[in-house]
Amino acid sequence: MLDLDMSPYAAFVWPAWGISALVLGALTARAAIAGRRWKRDLDRLEGAEPRPQAARSAVGPKETGPRP
Amino acid sequence: MFGLSNPQRFMAFTGPLAPVLWAAAGVLLAVGAWLSFSVPADYQQGDTVRIMFVHVPAAVWGLGAYGALGVSSFFALVFRHALADAAARAAALPGAALTGLALVTGSLWGQPMWGTWWVWDARLTSVLVLFLFYLGYMALRASIDDEQKAARAAAVLGLVGLVNLPIVKFSVDWWNTLHQPASFLSPGSSGLDPAYVPAFLTMLAAYGVLFSALWLSAIRTEVRRRRVVTLRARRRWRPECSTWT
Numbered sequence: 508m509l510d511l512d513m514s515p516y517a518a519f520v521w522p523a524w525g526i527s528a529l530v531l532g533a534l535t536a537r538a539a540i541a542g543r544r545w546k547r548d549l550d551r552l553e554g555a556e557p558r559p560q561a562a563r564s565a566v567g568p569k570e571t572g573p574r575p
Numbered sequence: 576m577f578g579l580s581n582p583q584r585f586m587a588f589t590g591p592l593a594p595v596l597w598a599a600a601g602v603l604l605a606v607g608a609w610l611s612f613s614v615p616a617d618y619q620q621g622d623t624v625r626i627m628f629v630h631v632p633a634a635v636w637g638l639g640a641y642g643a644l645g646v647s648s649f650f651a652l653v654f655r656h657a658l659a660d661a662a663a664r665a666a667a668l669p670g671a672a673l674t675g676l677a678l679v680t681g682s683l684w685g686q687p688m689w690g691t692w693w694v695w696d697a698r699l700t701s702v703l704v705l706f707l708f709y710l711g712y713m714a715l716r717a718s719i720d721d722e723q724k725a726a727r728a729a730a731v732l733g734l735v736g737l738v739n740l741p742i743v744k745f746s747v748d749w750w751n752t753l754h755q756p757a758s759f760l761s762p763g764s765s766g767l768d769p770a771y772v773p774a775f776l777t778m779l780a781a782y783g784v785l786f787s788a789l790w791l792s793a794i795r796t797e798v799r800r801r802r803v804v805t806l807r808a809r810r811r812w813r814p815e816c817s818t819w820t
Contacts (some may be wrong), residue, residue, distance in 0.1 A: 508613060509609070509612050509613055510612055510613070510615075510616070510622075512622075513622040513625070514622075515621075516621055516622045516623045516664075516687055517622075519623055519626065519683045519684065519686060520622050520623060520625050520626055520683075521627045521686050522683055523629055523630065523679075523680040523684065524608075524625075524626075524629055526676065526679055526795060527629040527633065527676055527680060530672050530675070530676050531604075531672075531676075531785065533672075534668070534669055534789055535597075535785075535789070537668075538788075538789055538792040538793060538796070540797045541793075541796050542792055542795065542799075545796050545799040545800045545803060546796075546799055548799075548803045549799045549802055549803050549806075550804060552806045552807070554804070570781065573611055574728040
């Protein structure tokens with residue numbers, strides 16, 4: 508049976524649990540957001556990355572000198 | 576096992592593992608919270624005993640996270656292994672957050688039981704030092720632009736901080752402290768009341784699994800971030816791809 512009446516210590520018990528929930532929730536959200544962001548960036552870069560053979564045939568011989 | 580030190584194999588192996596860890600952490604946290612508010616109040620501490628279910632797991636895994644950071648730093652420094660460095664870096668933020676939570680929830684427990692929010696005794700001070708090591712580690716990494724130099728300097732700091740772990744653990748035995756000595760799985764102690772053991776162990780497992788999920792996700796994100804940085808750098812240097820920069 509749940510007992511949610513914390514008196515006379517409610518001012519200590521609930522903040523302890525509340526801060527814990529807040530911090531753990533923030534860590535989880537941050538992990539999800541950062542994970543999605545870098546996955547999206549990587550997918551975009553790898554999707555745009557030409558295969559070495561295709562790149563060579565598309566642009567011709569490799570340039571040797573510095574670009575103007 | 577050593578095959579997993581290859582980032583590609585690591586990503587392939589841990590891909591299905593991460594959602595399982597997240598789901599397990601969610602279930603364990605829900606069950607642990609329910610158990611924590613179902614147990615009777617302590618005859619001496621009253622309802623403040625429920626703070627134990629968030630305070631002790633945060634402290635244990637804050638300490639464990641630094642162990643992970645230190646061991647990873649060792650492999651990164653000695654073997655120059657990029658994945659070990661990513662693992663060390665990934666453990667820092669969750670570890671710092673858990674240690675910070677242990678300090679704050681401990682303070683909220685200390686005020687009604689000890690009559691003070693803070694006291695400079697060995698356990699509290701050594702945990703504060705642990706928290707400062709985490710902050711120092713993250714600040715050091717952020718302050719050096721060259722990632723390799725930052726990784727090496729941070730790994731040295733990470734290794735130095737390992738010295739603090741036994742001090743945190745045994746501080747209550749080596750010095751007279753206001754903080755109580757270990758009361759669970761500690762020979763000679765009165766032990767934890769059996770009524771609290773299921774809730775305590777469930778919350779301990781929940782925090783452990785959650786830390787594992789956070790750590791694993793952070794390592795995977797770090798591997799992807801480094802790959803993105805490499806690809807962007809490669810594009811800048813490849814003339815045939817210069818139109819993309």
